[in-house]
Amino acid sequence: MTAAGYSVLGVTAVFVVTLAVGAYGWRFSRTTSDFFVASRTVRPGLNASAIGGEYLSAASFLGVAGLVLAFGTEMLWYPVGWTAGYLVLLVLVAAPLRRSGAYTLPDFAESRLESRGVRRLSALLVVAIGWLYLMPQFQGAGLALASTTGTGPWLGGVLVATVVLVNVLFGGMRSITFVQAFQYWLKLTALLFPLLFMAAIWLGDGAVSPASVEVGDVVGSGDSWVSPLAGAEHEVYTTYSIIIATFLGTMGLPHVVVRFYTNPDGAAARRTTLFVLALLGLFYLLPPVYGGLGRLYAPDLVADGRAESVVLELPARMVGGTAGDLLSALTTAGAFAAFLSTSSGLTVAVAGVISQDVMGHRFGGVRAFQAGAVVAVLVPLGLAVLTEGVGVAQAVGLAFAFAASTLCPLLVLGIWWRRLTDVGAIAGMLIGGGCAGGSVLATLLGVGPEGWAGALLAQPAAWTVPLAFLTMVGASLATPRRVPRHAARTMVRLHTPESVQLDRGAPPR
Amino acid sequence: MSESSPRRVRVTSPRTSAARAQRVPAAREIDAQTRLGEVYMSSLLRSQLRLALLALATLAVFVGGIPLVFWLFPDLSAVEVLAVPLPWFLLAFAVYPFLLLVGWLYVRAAERNERAFTDVLDRT
DSSP, rough: OOOOHHHHHHHHHHHHHHHHHHHHHHTOOOOOHHHHHHHGOHHHHHHHHHHHHOOOOHHIIIIIHHHHHOOOOOOOHHHHHHHHHHHHHHHHHHHHHHHHOOSSSSHHHHHHHOOOOHHHHHHHHHHHHHHHHHHHHHHHHHHHHHHHHHEEEEEEHHHHHHHHHHHHHHHHHHHHHHHHHHHHHHHHHHHHHHHHHHHHHHHHTTTOOGGOOOOOSSSSSSSHHHHHSSSSSSSHHHHHHHHHHHHHHGGGOHHHHHHGGGGHHHHEEEEEEHHHHHHHHHHHHHHHHHHHHHHHOOOOHHHOOOOOOOOOHHHHHHHOOHHHHHHHHHHHHHHHHHHHHHHHHHHHHHHHHHHIITTTTTOOOHHHHHHHHHHHHHHHHHHHHOOOOOOOHHHHHHHHHHHHHHHHHHHHHHOEEEEEEHHHHHHHHHHHHHHHHOOOOOOOOOOOSSSSHHHHHHSSSHHHHHHHHHHHHHHHOOOOGGGGHHHHHHHOOOOOOOSSSOOOOOOOO | GGGSOOOOOOOOHHHHHSSOOOOOHHHHHHHTTTTTHHHHHHHHHHHHHHHHHHHHHHHHHHTHHHHHHHHHHHGGGEEEEETEEEEEEIIIIIIHHHHHHHHHHHHHHHHHHOOOOOHHHHOO
């Protein structure tokens, strides 16, 4: 059997097992609550594996190793930021968000600020961020399948979208939870197992340090490969901007936030998040090693501009023979697990919002959710097939900066600051989102200026996030009479432990 | 959901009320949004917020400080720990146990704050 044959076999196995594990969950999915939040009965261990499985996307599985290979140590800020983002989430958001009792982020916004306007705007942002994040998943799937089996670049995306849609349509969140928990462990195994073989070969070759070799490129040679500062110019600003976008953007991602409603209570939400921190830390030890070894054994990938496929190709190159082909098939299968799980989580989150805020009037409950899921998948799939060229890591980075400048201030101030008003929230989200979205769009279209202004536009989070926070606070202070009538009662609901008998006001719907 | 079910109504004989001591539980102070109830709530909120800011400050200093330190002292990049360059050692390995430790300490302290709040409400 050929190398491509093994890969096709591995990918097919992932699809089949995903559908089978999902089918196991279909049996339990009956009520609307099952579909939206798995009836809020998922225990921390299972839930944490599911969150880990959902969160580790193509950008983590393929992108990190590729970026480290091409650009060096500075790119380690991405996995560090994606993990630290969970710490920030744990500290500021986890328990209160669960205690809010809301299904989706717009539910939270409406019940906290008692305003339909905030609800509509946050629903719009959730769908926008979700699509922005789904599109690169489908694109990545196409590229990965094309590079290992030589099919057309659109086939991988269509396959992933189909499997996701089948699982979400039949089982909703209940079924997805099982699938994602399984996929976390699959992804970990798929990276760890080949690495054991490759580490043995590397030690056998004399354990040469990846930093000591010169790869014939401008950006990543010698000293600059080891430096933890990003880029050649304005390096301190760019590095801190990446840090702010990833540390604060995590809590604004729709598929991350929706997971907190599946916990039984606030304390469980905290413990789940702690568990997730451990699982993410464990996983992120692995991809950088692929990047480092790739520098020694596959440096030509950088010159070819195919650094992102280092995880897929490195095992076959280093181990060789049938064993190497099998190990490469394993990492390819892991990559598809990454595409599937992240797309599933995003689809559930976006479908929940679409069905409640757009279709809720015409269909009821489960039917609306299923119709929402179809829309949630088809639009970004269409975008992914139509547009090409925006890199996976670039689009994901855009989503983080955008989320950090819009939904992060809404959540943080909504939870911790009683005097937030609906006018303040809307003004902050519009200004933060407008500036972050506009500047990244300018960079992507290539109309950004040079020098300092260019650096500010390429990584906008360091100025758009403080701007969004300041606008929200300023506009709220200027409209003190619009402080929600039940703000004090809502604060009781968000912050008091469930064991205390208190009047917490009416939970959202 | 249990919150939406009608409140249980206690039916008692009027004679028993005279014998019982008059005291207002803290939970009812919070429900009625009295000054005292506000004090209970804001003390919980403040202790949790202070804890959260402490955790974030730890993160900002020890992880957020890394780029600054390497920018001020670029020679540190050449230092090796266990045959690995220092920046690589910090960002690829050491940072994850540190994040987990901060998270673990935070969860413990946050649950302790909540227990203290519950105890105060039970005692009154």
